[in-house]
Amino acid sequence: MKLSRRGFLVAAGATAGGGVLSKLGLDLGPSIAHAEALKTRYARESTTICPYCGVGCGLIVSTMNRNVINVEGDPSHPINKGALCCKGQSLYQVATSPRRLTKVMYRAPRSTAWEEVSWEWAINRIADRAKATRDATFTKKDDQGRVVNRTHAIGALGGAALDNEECYLYGKLMRALGLVYVEHQARI
Numbered sequence: 001m002k003l004s005r006r007g008f009l010v011a012a013g014a015t016a017g018g019g020v021l022s023k024l025g026l027d028l029g030p031s032i033a034h035a036e037a038l039k040t041r042y043a044r045e046s047t048t049i050c051p052y053c054g055v056g057c058g059l060i061v062s063t064m065n066r067n068v069i070n071v072e073g074d075p076s077h078p079i080n081k082g083a084l085c086c087k088g089q090s091l092y093q094v095a096t097s098p099r100r101l102t103k104v105m106y107r108a109p110r111s112t113a114w115e116e117v118s119w120e121w122a123i124n125r126i127a128d129r130a131k132a133t134r135d136a137t138f139t140k141k142d143d144q145g146r147v148v149n150r151t152h153a154i155g156a157l158g159g160a161a162l163d164n165e166e167c168y169l170y171g172k173l174m175r176a177l178g179l180v181y182v183e184h185q186a187r188i
């Protein structure tokens with residue numbers, strides 16, 4: 001019988017282990033295996049991307065009755081081929097943790113307290129602040145008279161949770177506003 005080095009080590013380990021267990025009086029006879037039903041058996045599967053870092057590992061999210069019941073690596077994804085790091089493996093908790101924030105929290109300048117605000121209030125506040133800063137700092141021409149239409153006063157940083165289409169729209173909007181400092185977490 002031809003045996004590879006790895007195969008030899010596995011066989012030797014199993015033989016030696018079996019001998020030890022026999023001497024300890026343990027029953028090594030064949031046992032009946034019981035396959036447990038997969039908890040994802042009747043779940044709906046959706047694919048998505050891990051939001052934590054720029055690697056962009058693929059995931060399969062299983063849901064039942066609109067609740068997330070499992071998150072695992074997508075074996076057919078070309079980047080991770082089913083593997084996940086420890087952060088990706090804990091993604092299930094992002095959906096299920098009781099500590100997950102589901103409301104917008106705002107801390108006013110110089111305040112030490114967070115207050116709950118509506119999404120509408122937060123979006124309007126961001127828009128107001130962006131417009132005020134842009135209006136105050138917008139440069140149409142540089143020192144040599146060349147048209148630049150830019151502001152150096154606002155920076156934009158895209159997150160790994162954004163997919164390609166969202167990144168495209170985000171980049172378009174920031175460039176349209178005249179931002180120069182446009183970055184993405186994947187490049188940091």
Ligand code: SF4
Nearest residue numbers: 050052053057085088
């Ligand atoms: S699973 Fe880990 S390596 Fe992959 S994208 Fe998420 S954080 Fe990055």
